Amino acid sequence: MIGYLTGKIISSKPTQILIDVNGVGYSVNISINTFEKIAGKEIVSLFIYTSVKEDSITLFGFFTQSEKEMFELLISISGIGPKLGLGILSGIMVDDLIYAISNGNVSRLIAIPGIGRKTAERVVLELKNKVNNIKPEGVIKETSAKDEAIAALTTLGYQRQVAEKIVRDLLSENANYTLEELIRKALAGLNK
Numbered sequence: 001m002i003g004y005l006t007g008k009i010i011s012s013k014p015t016q017i018l019i020d021v022n023g024v025g026y027s028v029n030i031s032i033n034t035f036e037k038i039a040g041k042e043i044v045s046l047f048i049y050t051s052v053k054e055d056s057i058t059l060f061g062f063f064t065q066s067e068k069e070m071f072e073l074l075i076s077i078s079g080i081g082p083k084l085g086l087g088i089l090s091g092i093m094v095d096d097l098i099y100a101i102s103n104g105n106v107s108r109l110i111a112i113p114g115i116g117r118k119t120a121e122r123v124v125l126e127l128k129n130k131v132n133n134i135k136p137e138g139v140i141k142e143t144s145a146k147d148e149a150i151a152a153l154t155t156l157g158y159q160r161q162v163a164e165k166i167v168r169d170l171l172s173e174n175a176n177y178t179l180e181e182l183i184r185k186a187l188a189g190l191n192k
Contacts, residue, residue, distance in 0.1 A: 002026075002048045003048055004045070004046070004048055005019055005026055005046050005048055005059075005061065006044070006046075007022070008042060008043055009041065009042060009043070009044055015029060015030060015032070015035070015090070016028065016030060019046070019061075028060065028061035029059065029060045029082075030046070030060070030061045031089040031090040032091075032161075033063070033089060034046070034061060034089075046061035046062060047062045047063075047064070047067075047068040048062075049082075051082050058082065060086060064094070066134050066135055069134045070089065070097060070134055071086070074088055077122055077126050078122075091113055092108075092109075092112055093168065098131045098132075101123060101127050101128055102131055105124075106121055108147075145177070145182060146168075146182070148179050149163075149167045149186060150164055150167050152183050153183070153187075166186045166190060167182060169189075170185050
């Protein structure tokens with residue numbers, strides 16, 4: 001099984017990249033979050049999950065070990081396959097997903113494209129006691145200002161993924177922004 005790859009990016013798009021590893025090209029499915037983290041890089045290293053079926057071998061790549069571990073937990077749930085698992089990880093950061101599952105925040109999970117209420121409830125039920133084993137990527141803090149800013153932007157008509165990305169980018173610059181500052185700076189960035 002392939003567990004890790006380091007190579008030169010030949011081509012990339014938000015859900016898939018082609019990596020040249022010593023003259024062999026590997027097509028690897030990735031989440032949008034991984035795509036954002038490798039943007040602008042020429043050489044990349046990814047943790048790999050290898051899915052073997054009767055008619056295919058598919059590679060799924062993750063920028064961090066914790067994202068791969070979360071993916072493996074998600075696909076262990078009946079009804080969630082690798083494509084939906086990758087879709088979930090494209091719609092939410094790993095730390096936010098851990099926080100949502102730990103706190104039973106079903107409404108946050110339903111906001112992810114492709115997740116209905118029953119699937120969200122099953123994820124919380126089956127993973128609530130397992131997600132604590134995943135080492136967080138960053139510091140999880142009470143993100144009420146972040147959640148409220150995202151909710152405000154979506155209420156104003158912006159797509160949830162766009163709102164999440166700009167708020168996440170602003171918080172990476174300064175984690176201490178107030179709700180008002182987040183909304184003001186997000187709107188200024190979106191209306192350029």
